[in-house]
Amino acid sequence: MLKFNEAQQIKDIEGALALRPQVEKIIDEVWEKGFDNIFYLGIGGTYASALQAETYIKGKSNLPVSVQHAAEYYTTGNQRLTKESLVILSSVTGTTQEVVEALKGIKKVGATLVGFIDKADSPLAEQCDYVISYPNPGTEQIKFFMTADRLMHKNGEFTDYDTYYAELEAHLPKGLVEAEKQADAFGLEFAEKHRHDPMHYFIAAGNQWGACYSYAMCYWEEQSWLPSKSITAPEFLHGTLEIVEETTAVTLFLGEDEQRPLAERVKNLLPRICANYTLIDTKDYAVPGISEKYRGRILSFLLMHAVTQRIDAHVEQLNCHPLDIRRYYRQFDY
Amino acid sequence: MLKFNEAQQIKDIEGALALRPQVEKIIDEVWEKGFDNIFYLGIGGTYASALQAETYIKGKSNLPVSVQHAAEYYTTGNQRLTKESLVILSSVTGTTQEVVEALKGIKKVGATLVGFIDKADSPLAEQCDYVISYPNPGTEQIKFFMTADRLMHKNGEFTDYDTYYAELEAHLPKGLVEAEKQADAFGLEFAEKHRHDPMHYFIAAGNQWGACYSYAMCYWEEQSWLPSKSITAPEFLHGTLEIVEETTAVTLFLGEDEQRPLAERVKNLLPRICANYTLIDTKDYAVPGISEKYRGRILSFLLMHAVTQRIDAHVEQLNCHPLDIRRYYRQFDY
Structure with missing residues (x-):
């Protein structure tokens, strides 16, 4: 099959799901500190993933979550984004110009930054309070949704969280390649x-x-x-x-x-x-x-x-x- | 000039701006009661106007404002939209199917509904707690922005509100027809x-x-x-x-x-x-x-x-x- 490496694709998804203990550690720590608002920050493809996470959370949770567009942040700002806020972002290269610019402002405000930055040694990774680096394309949504799920779990809104992830870990990687x-x-x-x-x-x-x-x-x-x-x-x-x-x-x-x-x-x-x-x-x-x-x-x-x-x-x-x-x-x- | 009635267009804009005392009375009353979140509700053209109002407010104010899409509401819901929330909407016909559907849910939740419903005798107008009817097309944004401005004024974020509106009332209607x-x-x-x-x-x-x-x-x-x-x-x-x-x-x-x-x-x-x-x-x-x-x-x-x-x-x-x-x-x- 054209452009299809079954073993590699299974490994990529397994690897993304295996980041969960890291995600949990970070979210649990942030949860203890508390926060006023949660923002998924992005532009282009990461903005699209942020929209997905927001829609996902909105109906299931009363967590104060919204999307923050990177370029809109460094021009218009957002007074709801404060030093008590949690900002979640993702980047493959760690150099996306508009996100770098947005982070300058967010750092000044003092919000907590959790970054899925594939390149650990990059300008964006340096700015984040917590960084997870896993350089496999196509796993950004899994990362954003694991974060969302952990937050909802901590908020008492996802009681079967463990069962859910047990199913994903056992069946998702194979399921996706079979679908392909x-x-x-x-x-x-x-x-x-x-x-x-x-x-x-x-x-x-x-x-x-x-x-x-x-x-x-x-x-x-x-x-x-x-x-x-x-x-x-x-x-x-x-x-x-x-x-x-x-x-x-x-x-x-x-x-x-x-x-x-x-x-x-x-x-x-x-x-x-x-x-x-x-x-x-x-x-x-x-x-x-x-x-x-x-x-x-x-x-x-x-x-x-x-x-x-x-x-x-x-x-x-x-x-x-x-x-x-x-x-x-x-x-x-x- | 084709499809251009200068006197009528001036009258339309003057009339929209003249709604301000009604808007102020409503917003001041809502302000006294208090609210947790503000939502501009819409679909299609009114969704677009809601996006404009949200962008306008975000950088200038710490008010908890966001856009709520009508069809997303009656499918996904929004747990942040509560009985303490303020929901602002607009409709020409007062019959937009998806908004009617969304309002059924919002009524159950018990949020306060402020509607600019051009047809006073319509299903949407009946559902709103406060209704302003001014059937002149093309003034929806003025209505949404007047609401936003009053809210920001009450929030201490628009101290020159009166000067601003004095200028608009004196010069906006003529200014727009001259631009045309x-x-x-x-x-x-x-x-x-x-x-x-x-x-x-x-x-x-x-x-x-x-x-x-x-x-x-x-x-x-x-x-x-x-x-x-x-x-x-x-x-x-x-x-x-x-x-x-x-x-x-x-x-x-x-x-x-x-x-x-x-x-x-x-x-x-x-x-x-x-x-x-x-x-x-x-x-x-x-x-x-x-x-x-x-x-x-x-x-x-x-x-x-x-x-x-x-x-x-x-x-x-x-x-x-x-x-x-x-x-x-x-x-x-x-």
């Missing part, structure tokens, strides 16, 4: 059909939304140089729907959290107005060993990523376009 | 050039962002049936930039609040990668009588709206497409 295998034929077919789309619309709701936003922007636009637009399912029904016609390319992500009904409304509408739509429903991907009630937490959108990863692998090959080249980003100053 | 006149030739030229764009990108930052999001979705997509995509200035630099080429149609909104530098970064980049971009800078529109220091609050994005309104008027005529028809929205159930 199952999705490969679909990925090729989708890539063949859509790799020259003049525009492709991606729609999602709930904790799939951040993933969808990131998929359209960080994968299609940034990596594949393909025009795409993402829109949430409920917002799609308040404007974007009007430009959909028979030939408009639309893909709907169907997840398994509380907002699935919002995606289902779009699923009901699409066949009536469009003949070029695709549904990707994570319910089609069984993962033995993980309880039904847990699927909406993190499994569902990791399954979606497993599926879209197959699309990307084939688009890269068919379009003769290496995913790691950039036209402009970090190529010159602006 | 100034922008009309540009609006025609822009409409002629871009009315058949296969895709148009709109970029903005700060409190222009909600307006930009709404312009792309509620005006281009929903009203003109033209494909468009909006993206914030800092996020544009983290992905979307890679699909820009010589002929890509891009419009950058430059506002006058704290996030102007984020839009300016994009302004610096565009000429190097694109030959089909437009800058709309509200600094080009003088409004005598309104102090420089106040321009970034509400004036700047109302000026942007005055400019884009000229584009829409010409697109409607040139494209032979009435802006008030809908293909799908409210045409059938889904």
Whole structure:
């Protein structure tokens, strides 16, 4: 299978889950100190992951959590972010310009910084109070969600936390690679059909939304140089729907959290107005060993990523376009 | 001038500003009672206005304000929204399906509801604890911002509140119609050039962002049936930039609040990668009588709206497409 190293991918996910004792130690320490607000800080892809974490926590917890965009912080500020606040961030390189800039301000304020910084020896890692370095791409959401889960557990809102993680540790790594295998034929077919789309619309709701936003922007636009637009399912029904016609390319992500009904409304509408739509429903991907009630937490959108990863692998090959080249980003100053 | 009734537009803005004593009475009463959190509730266009209000307040105030999306509320809920919370909303028809649904839940929780519901005799108006009805389109943001300003004033964060509103009342209505006149030739030229764009990108930052999001979705997509995509200035630099080429149609909104530098970064980049971009800078529109220091609050994005309104008027005529028809929205159930 193209661009697929089963053993390595299993090792990556196992390794991410194995960070949990470190996460717990940090969160438990922060919990003892106390905090006023929790912020997931990000920009681009990390902003998207932050959105997912926020949506995940909001309905399940009364913790005061929100997303803080890095560039908005160093321009507009946020008076709710104080020296008593907890700020959680993630970075692959540890050098993201806007996050470096935001951290200068946050350090002055004196908030507690917990960073998943893949490169331990980097400007961002130096600024954080707590750093976890685990340089395996695609595990950022697992890290953010482990943090969220520990916080909710400490807050008495996740009593079966241990059972949940026992299931993830036993079945998630294998489950995700099996999903990739199952999705490969679909990925090729989708890539063949859509790799020259003049525009492709991606729609999602709930904790799939951040993933969808990131998929359209960080994968299609940034990596594949393909025009795409993402829109949430409920917002799609308040404007974007009007430009959909028979030939408009639309893909709907169907997840398994509380907002699935919002995606289902779009699923009901699409066949009536469009003949070029695709549904990707994570319910089609069984993962033995993980309880039904847990699927909406993190499994569902990791399954979606497993599926879209197959699309990307084939688009890269068919379009003769290496995913790691950039036209402009970090190529010159602006 | 096409679709321009100067006297009426002046009257509309004057009328919106004249609602202030009602807003003050309500907010002062709510303030006395106290509250834990403030939510601007919305979907589609009202969600966009809510985003603007949140960005506006965040940097200037320590008030616990956030946006609550209506459809996310009735699916995911929000444990931070309690019986002590203040919820502010707006609706033209008073029947928006998702907001009606959200309010059922919020009523059960028992939060205080302040509604700008244009149709006084409507399902949404009936649910609100306080209702202000002023059926003039295009004044929603003034209402949201008046609420925000009063809250910040009560919180001791807007000491020159009276001076500010004296200036707005004396000079805003006239200032906006003069800006429309100034922008009309540009609006025609822009409409002629871009009315058949296969895709148009709109970029903005700060409190222009909600307006930009709404312009792309509620005006281009929903009203003109033209494909468009909006993206914030800092996020544009983290992905979307890679699909820009010589002929890509891009419009950058430059506002006058704290996030102007984020839009300016994009302004610096565009000429190097694109030959089909437009800058709309509200600094080009003088409004005598309104102090420089106040321009970034509400004036700047109302000026942007005055400019884009000229584009829409010409697109409607040139494209032979009435802006008030809908293909799908409210045409059938889904």
